[in-house]
Amino acid sequence: MGGNLVKTGIKGLDKQLGGGIPEGALVMVTGSPGTGKTILGMEFLYNGATRYDEPGIMVTFEETAEALVEQARQFNWDIVGAQKQKKLVIAALPANKIEKDSIETIVKIIAKNNIKRLVIDSISTLAFNTPTLSDKALSVEDMSVKRFIYSFIYRIRETGVTGLLISQNSNNGNLSVDGVSEFICDGIISLKFQPMGGAYSRSLIIQKMRNAKNDEDLHPVEISNSGVVVHTLG
Numbered sequence: 001m002g003g004n005l006v007k008t009g010i011k012g013l014d015k016q017l018g019g020g021i022p023e024g025a026l027v028m029v030t031g032s033p034g035t036g037k038t039i040l041g042m043e044f045l046y047n048g049a050t051r052y053d054e055p056g057i058m059v060t061f062e063e064t065a066e067a068l069v070e071q072a073r074q075f076n077w078d079i080v081g082a083q084k085q086k087k088l089v090i091a092a093l094p095a096n097k098i099e100k101d102s103i104e105t106i107v108k109i110i111a112k113n114n115i116k117r118l119v120i121d122s123i124s125t126l127a128f129n130t131p132t133l134s135d136k137a138l139s140v141e142d143m144s145v146k147r148f149i150y151s152f153i154y155r156i157r158e159t160g161v162t163g164l165l166i167s168q169n170s171n172n173g174n175l176s177v178d179g180v181s182e183f184i185c186d187g188i189i190s191l192k193f194q195p196m197g198g199a200y201s202r203s204l205i206i207q208k209m210r211n212a213k214n215d216e217d218l219h220p221v222e223i224s225n226s227g228v229v230v231h232t233l234g
């Protein structure tokens with residue numbers, strides 16, 4: 001990791017990160033369904049593509065490229081334009097097609113397109129579809145899942161990209177379903193859905209950020225018609 005900071009460009013977030021995400025860091029974005037993880041990931045990539053001249057890749061096991069483009073249209077993000085300019089790659093891989101060497105395909109796309117930013121949506125789906133797991137019908141608690149996730153993240157780290165690894169909250173007390181990715185990641189941004197009768201139902205906490213002076217407060221999050229906005233209380 002160098003000393004450079006990668007700006008997310010997401011309103012209110014870089015300030016809380018102490019300027020941005022340390023270059024080369026892999027940050028887990030964790031939260032329950034509907035908290036805005038995918039939108040936040042797409043905005044990180046779209047801002048990189050259009051404002052910071054940093055090509056990005058969205059690796060999704062959950063949605064089609066068309067669905068992502070359609071969602072982005074609501075925020076007036078011209079994803080297709082960014083794709084045409086080779087600033088944004090959407091690699092949509094159905095979960096049941098995940099193989100041991102899927103990561104090598106991703107690494108090749110990263111090298112070929114000079115990719116600087118990456119989003120994986122999601123590490124949880126990856127864990128649930130660990131190749132040995134689906135072959136042998138073992139549980140997600142199995143050690144082979146941890147090993148698969150560990151080597152997958154390790155390969156991504158070797159490429160030097162700055163990444164957001166989206167993760168669904170598990171229901172067993174760990175932050176992730178695999179139980180290891182939260183320790184491997186350099187940072188954790190945690191999103192919560194909790195309607196409190198006020199203007200905002202979502203909130204964000206930067207729970208961990210190695211080598212950075214991040215803020216540790218709870219911040220209301222708004223999904224506005226131009227994307228994610230991180231507010232400050234008080």
Ligand SMILES: Nc1ncnc2c1ncn2[C@@H]1O[C@H](COP(=O)(O)OP(=O)(O)OP(=O)(O)O)[C@@H](O)[C@H]1O
Pocket residue numbers: 031032033034035036037038039040074075168223224225
């Ligand atoms: N244009 C919009 N304006 C305001 N809110 C929106 C808009 N589009 C989507 N949302 C809200 O964002 C939510 C979806 O966000 P997103 O898909 O990023 O969630 P997620 O955390 O990725 O969910 P999941 O875990 O199910 O994939 C929707 O449920 C909706 O409440």
Ligand SMILES: [Mg+2]
Pocket residue numbers: 037038039062121
């Ligand atoms: Mg999502």
